[in-house]
Amino acid sequence: MPDPLDPRCPVARTLDIIGERWSFLILRDLVLHGPRKFSDFQTSLGAISPNTLSARLKTLEDGGVIERRLYDEHPPRAEYLLTPKGAALRPVLRALRAWGEQHAPRRAPTRAAS
């Protein structure tokens, strides 16, 4: 059976690291806001379960695109940030944003800006 993630295809290899919706949104947050705590992701990604968020962060960490850094020791507190390899994904996010701005309509009327 052919390998759906053909090791010869760089698109498939990339998706092996970042190929899920939540992973893209985690990366979007890090690109937009810089280092983020676990709870920050929970706030911005509302519907994600803690287990799923942990799993996605782990995959991104294992793939070398984000790193986990302790910024306090008593009590231990960690934040996540993009590595240089992760920062190199900005063109992917930019391309997704550009396409969405042009081709993916807003799904609901927004409330009046205040």
Add this chain to the structure above:
Amino acid sequence: MPDPLDPRCPVARTLDIIGERWSFLILRDLVLHGPRKFSDFQTSLGAISPNTLSARLKTLEDGGVIERRLYDEHPPRAEYLLTPKGAALRPVLRALRAWGEQHAPRRAPTRAAS
């Protein structure tokens, strides 16, 4: 609870249509090979189940990025192709490929080219 697919964020709106690994790989095939039949996707995406493939094609069709076209009537045979809106996703695929070529190593030694 915040909407994880914030309608105001074009990245999230784009991922609502193409935000799964299989969807990206379907689009990759269409960009690389042009119109494809259901069975062509099954061959190239080996591990995908028919139900999942149907569901992804449906989502992409509903999102207006691919269309299904009958190319024969006796018996009826259909193929899938990119719409102009789908073709506009090429920069996303290009960005994924470029990143993969530079940052996502091949996962297994390839057999000697014959």
